[in-house]
Amino acid sequence: MASELEVAGGIATRREEALGFFQKLVSGGLGWARKNSLWQYPFVTACCGMEYMSVTSARYDIARFGAEVPRFSPRQADLLMVVGTINCKQAPILKRIYEQMSEPKWVIAFGVCASSGGFYDNYATVQGIDHVIPVDVYIPGCPPRPEQVLDGLMLLQRKIQDQRHKLIDRLPPVKATAGGSSRG
Amino acid sequence: MAKSVLAALAARFPGDVYEPYEGVGGDDCVFVRKSQIAEVCHFLKADPALAFNLAPYITAVDYLGLEPRFEVVYNLLSTVHRHRVRLRVKVPESDPELPSVTGVWRGADWFERYCFDMYGLRFKGHPDLRRLLMYDEFVGYPLRKDYPLRGRQPLVPEREVNDIYRGPGPAGRD
């Protein structure tokens, strides 16, 4: 769900057109609802955390975009905000938290270190969290100014609005696979 | 007042404390033989005239190419007399083992684990000598001069990202 941007295209029959119309209606409605209540999981590690504090505080208020509530459990969060440098020891933690987040979920790489490793090009740092998890919006800046963060959030909201949201979206429950290390 | 520290040390440990010199900016430094470092530190802390009661900053340096390759540096401070001393201990690469000073100060615990984690220097008598910063699956000692700068050992299988061209990165140590 995170970043598969399916854009409906090609020649559609009348029935598909009708169905398409309802699809678009539902997708638009769900997109509007989801984009305006993004509850974020602040995966804060480094200096961008200070800028994150300013973004969520009174002056550059993120609450105007509905993303004010930080939820520290992946079950209740829609938006994984990776704030700061992710090093090789933190990568499995990040991957597990991303997988434990419940759909629909999106990922923002907050700051240059999360987007591409920043100027820590050495043995310890993961060169960008897209090596570990799929990312929706990259926010440059070290640390990015709060306005940049809000701009990144608005970009994500436009993406959510244009995304295709299905009304009933189920996948068969996974069969109890035997064994398998939990670090998978 | 600084000369008294080196004088007291030279008097107390004639053979093991050698080449005292005045470092840059007036610090007094002295070399200590590897086997005696624990006793010297114990003496420096216990002696009321010196009273180096603050846990020292311990770090290691990798002089690749010189014979005793590694060197462990102890920067001590006494908050009573407000004077400092720097002990330098030469450690050959063939036997990177030296006695631990955690018996003297409990604060030295993590500094020694850092030296072990980054340079591979073992400390005899350390209660819990494991890697401090790097993960246990990491092979090798990253801060050694012969370890490559970008020697990443990822824990998680890397996803292939083909839309971004990553340049060669900053110029290495030419």
Next chain:
Amino acid sequence: MASELDKRDGTPAGAGAPLAPSPAQGYAGALDAPLHGKQMVVNLGPSHPAMHGVTRAVVTLDGETIVDMKLDIGFLHRGFEKSCENLTWGQAFPYTDRLNYVSSIMNNVGFALAVEKLLKLETPLRSQYLRVLTSELHRICDHLTLVSAMGLELGAMTVFLYGIEARDLIWDRLTEICGARLTSNYVRVGGVSRDAPEGWGGKVFETLDRVTELRETIDALLTRNRIFMDRTRGTGVISREDALDFGFTGPCLRASGEPHDLRKAAPYLVYDRLEFDVPVGRNGDNFDRYLMRMEEMRQSDRIVRQCLAQMEPGEIVVEDFRYVLPPKPLVYGTIEGVMAHFKLIMEGIKVPPGEAYSYTEAANGELGFYLVSDGGGRPYKIGLRSPGWPVLSAIPFMTKGALLADLVPTYDSINMIGGEVEQ
């Protein structure tokens, strides 16, 4: 029968006190037989708000009390030393910003003083004043962040909003002088990079008044707050000898009663011309560490005002092109300027071979840089003694036997900054 029952569901092997000889012979004894619970191991992992996202504490709990704790750090180890060994001396400054990223200018000043100690370089008076001025502004930011985070994690949301608002105001003034809100990259070897814009002093005075107002509001909200006192008074206690034995420096050491402050013990830059006093606590618990920060903010406020008063116009950087980039007109105009510029950028400052240890009083304590230079333009080794490092290593000692809920204010009051502890 009862003793059989007692034996079967007695304490499992290896946890709690060994099974006492079963007192359950008589009927009454059975009721008083100790029924120990099994100790639960909780993993306060890296991605946890109380652990500031970068430390993992594996805590063994007996009910609510912490029996044992193992700290696992390194989740923000970014290879500071290795990276800096492959850069020139001037390029290492942005890396030092990100060590204690809440008060970044202090790391710059610490690193610049260390390099200047190796170079035996004397910086002009105005640049020393500017360094002290901006360092103290960043010290206020650091203490504000600690107080607001401590308030937030003990439930006081308003304190957090006031603190961050005050910090944003100071960041605005710092943006005017260094160009960046947080990672200032303001200091250079031999001086500072920019002079204060005119009228800056007046704006700093206004900001300081507003910050004082906000800080006194926070003080009124927290210091005599029943809940805050109950949560922080008497928790995370460390005595003066233990603090010294663990290597505490800075506000955490002074909270335990040891009046050691490098700005007074070994004054550097212009600290000997400024009068300020150093608060010293008594019983080394979280409440004292919080009071240290509040009092130090007032002292820093005094220092900044004195600096602004005593500062006269003059050179802001030493006029020696072997260490300092020449101004642009000289670079474009003269051949020496171009040569100096090229040599400095490509090969860096030629620091004479040698090693030096320099120490400054950063917001959390003694920030030490142990530099080794092999004569080339790149540092051979940068050893960083971060003030928060030994304090964090004492957390298992300080919280042994405390309640799990006391771990949060203790962890906050030592102001663990991932960037400097895990380099």
Next chain:
Amino acid sequence: MTPLQTYFPLAVAFIVAGGLAALLVGLATLLGPRRPSRVKSAPFECGSDPIGSARERFGVKFYLIALLFIVFDVEAVFVYPWAVLLRDLGWSGYLAMAMFAFTLVVGLAYVWKKGALEMESD
């Protein structure tokens, strides 16, 4: 006002409350996509591998505290309606309540002396 009408506002309140709750929870479960996976069902321990199981035996003092809480909480529930009707019940109501409260105070004294209230002792 027939007895039924007096309870009508109460019924409306229950319906609105129940309906709102059902609506919110129902919409969330209906519209929420389901992508179950093995890692997602593993317990969340701040991103690291979970250690030990949550169902451990903990000290018996927690059970005692919970039991005492229920006893005295229920007593508080009885006190509320009595407090509302204090004037109308007159002395007989007061005496009845006093008897009820006194028995619980005896219970509290026994528990206090027995030491079940201290959390420190194991």
